Ligand code: HEC
């Protein structure tokens with residue numbers, strides 16, 4: 001068994017690997033095929049019909065909404081009913097479902113966050129509903145902002161001339177711990193991320209709509225939908241190159257200030273499933289922030305990536321520094337690129353699932 005500190009570090013690196021959606025859970029029970037939570041886990045009662053891949057993101061949503069860690073509701077084994085808070089949480093899940101069913105046509109209007117707002121003991125604050133996008137109707141303006149962004153990177157032609165990208169980077173967590181990372185991208189739609197963690201490499205790769213993850217010498221498993229989306233969003237080269245065809249339901253939101261920068265906001269849905277918010281610098285048009293939302297049983301869980309230190313390489317621009325933030329505790333990580341190579345050969349074996357031929361689904 002891992003000692004606790006070791007486990008904590010792996011967990012953290014793991015979160016870096018996937019750009020910040022997954023934490024605290026080894027994934028050993030996560031299934032390959034679509035399954036319900038009741039089939040995939042031992043003691044899931046009220047969330048039994050939830051797609052199993054949404055269970056862990058739902059737990060992370062609880063953390064974020066209540067401002068607590070997993071241990072607030074769980075002792076060591078997650079399947080035991082040994083804490084009062086877990087029992088309360090079950091009642092709360094039912095209560096929230098009931099409120100939404102009776103008053104909001106079953107939509108996730110009231111969530112845990114509506115009352116809790118980051119605290120285990122809520123106070124009576126009216127719902128702010130920060131996650132809801134604004135009214136539609138600005139599709140053309142939004143497309144103009146996407147075009148301006150692609151131009152700011154050097155233009156689509158220049159982007160398409162980059163057939164591969166190999167990056168060495170250093171990830172640093174909220175406590176200043178550092179881990180060496182490697183990124184491989186190959187056009188049109190393959191990516192691999194390796195974290196050189198102290199307990200062994202953590203490798204995550206995707207090809208189009210499928211992907212896998214392996215921790216040290218463990219068995220590879222399929223990426224969950226939210227992990228796959230995070231991997232594809234975090235791939236700067238391929239994300240930019242396929243941004244326009246991957247986005248639907250495009251519209252602008254109200255302009256916002258990010259730090260000291262004025263930004264234009266574009267809202268859309270990525271890969272027909274991930275709601276996304278893009279913040280473009282008003283003057284230069286570059287991308288400053290992405291916020292995307294992972295579906296959980298109780299509402300959307302946000303993850304945020306900030307980009308800075310844009311530099312030129314082979315006719316395209318690339319952000320050398322990213323900051324990844326999530327609402328959970330310890331959710332902040334930064335990534336600094338140390339070394340970049342483009343248009344170098346990258347073997348397809350980099351992306352293939354170990355031990356089995358790449359399945360095409
Ligand atoms: C606010 C309380 C709360 C927090 C915080 C919480 N959980 Fe849970 N967890 C629950 C409840 C309630 C269930 C059972 C749900 C049900 O019966 O439908 C559960 C079930 C689970 C299960 C299924 C166990 C099984 O085999 O039946 C796992 C795994 C799990 N939680 C992991 C986590 C992780 C990891 C975290 C931290 C990221 C976490 N939980 C945070 C309340 C919580």
Ligand code: HEC
Pocket residue numbers: 062066073085086088089092093094096110111112113114115116120121122298
């Ligand atoms: C309508 C408002 C409301 C919503 C929505 C809500 N809660 Fe609560 N929750 C409360 C109140 C009020 C308390 C009691 C606080 C107290 O005892 O001081 C509470 C208490 C709790 C506690 C016990 C906290 C402790 O440390 O004693 C847990 C756990 C909890 N809620 C989880 C959730 C989860 C998970 C959700 C979403 C599924 C949720 N709540 C949604 C109002 C709400």
